[in-house]
Amino acid sequence: MFICLSGTPKSMIAGLSLVCKRHVYQPFRKIFPDGEQYLRFDTNLKGVELSVVQSFYPEQDRKIVELYLALEALTGLGAKPKNVIALYVAYARQDKRFLSGEPISVKALYQGLRLYSVERFITVDVHSPQIFIDIGLDTVNIIPHGFMIEQLGLKIDIVLAPDKGALQRALNVANKFNVTYDYLDKFRDRVTGEITIDSKALDVKGKNVVIVDDIISTGKTIAKAAEVLYKAGANNVYAVVTHALLSRESLDILSKAGLSRLVISNTIEQQLDLPSWITVIDLSPILCNVL
Numbered sequence: 001m002f003i004c005l006s007g008t009p010k011s012m013i014a015g016l017s018l019v020c021k022r023h024v025y026q027p028f029r030k031i032f033p034d035g036e037q038y039l040r041f042d043t044n045l046k047g048v049e050l051s052v053v054q055s056f057y058p059e060q061d062r063k064i065v066e067l068y069l070a071l072e073a074l075t076g077l078g079a080k081p082k083n084v085i086a087l088y089v090a091y092a093r094q095d096k097r098f099l100s101g102e103p104i105s106v107k108a109l110y111q112g113l114r115l116y117s118v119e120r121f122i123t124v125d126v127h128s129p130q131i132f133i134d135i136g137l138d139t140v141n142i143i144p145h146g147f148m149i150e151q152l153g154l155k156i157d158i159v160l161a162p163d164k165g166a167l168q169r170a171l172n173v174a175n176k177f178n179v180t181y182d183y184l185d186k187f188r189d190r191v192t193g194e195i196t197i198d199s200k201a202l203d204v205k206g207k208n209v210v211i212v213d214d215i216i217s218t219g220k221t222i223a224k225a226a227e228v229l230y231k232a233g234a235n236n237v238y239a240v241v242t243h244a245l246l247s248r249e250s251l252d253i254l255s256k257a258g259l260s261r262l263v264i265s266n267t268i269e270q271q272l273d274l275p276s277w278i279t280v281i282d283l284s285p286i287l288c289n290v291l
């Protein structure tokens with residue numbers, strides 16, 4: 001049985017129910033006048049093995065608290081929350097002390113899961129799976145780009161990562177489709193946030209290029225990469241990105257980039273109506289497989 005908390009996108013809930021053919025349950029929830037949360041499972045779950053699903057965006061802090069309230073309540077009922085499926089993991093990028101005096105946010109927020117009978121922490125394209133393993137969680141990290149490209153039937157000639165650190169994603173896809181892969185040189189100005197991307201004189205003339213990445217936030221990385229690749233003569237530039245934290249501003253930036261298609265997944269419930277050049281892929285089939 002799946003317990004779907006409030007961050008779980010509607011299309012994911014439908015997929016988990018129809019594709020995985022498992023019962024989906026959502027707790028009763030309310031917010032007290034002072035802003036605190038309340039939830040309740042008004043059903044008998046004694047001895048039942050569960051997968052608790054949550055996505056921690058938007059309202060990251062509230063969604064994390066909701067997960068802990070749910071785990072405590074389920075434990076109190078004698079249920080067995082064996083898997084926590086974190087579709088989008090908030091605070092994942094603060095996985096080390098970059099400067100002295102900073103917290104390791106991942107540690108602060110997720111090591112508490114060890115207090116419950118959680119056996120597996122299932123994440124989707126999380127920034128650094130290793131930190132979750134280091135804090136004692138048996139972590140399975142799903143990388144969905146190959147599946148997403150397959151679902152859409154995109155014809156691609158070359159796969160690119162927007163920076164060297166993301167090369168493994170490009171390699172996975174390239175192996176699956178037997179095409180070449182490489183990375184772009186990305187530099188982000190830490191003060192202005194401006195992004196510079198260099199195509200490193202890659203040969204993309206007349207080719208169908210796919211950029212694979214984990215997150216769209218401002219949209220500048222993908223937009224800049226597309227601009228550089230079209231200038232270098234690419235035929236089509238597609239972007240396949242797991243987590244889309246889309247805002248009006250990022251959609252404007254991306255729409256000017258002229259992408260042939262932006263493919264995102266349903267790890268996050270979109271707050272805006274999406275234009276026709278964006279396709280959302282349901283990842284529930286991969287989750288069913290992992291379970």
Ligand code: R5P
Binds near residue numbers: 220221
């Ligand atoms: C960076 O390390 C990530 O992989 C993404 O490339 C980045 O978060 C995208 O951010 P934005 O859309 O703001 O350029």
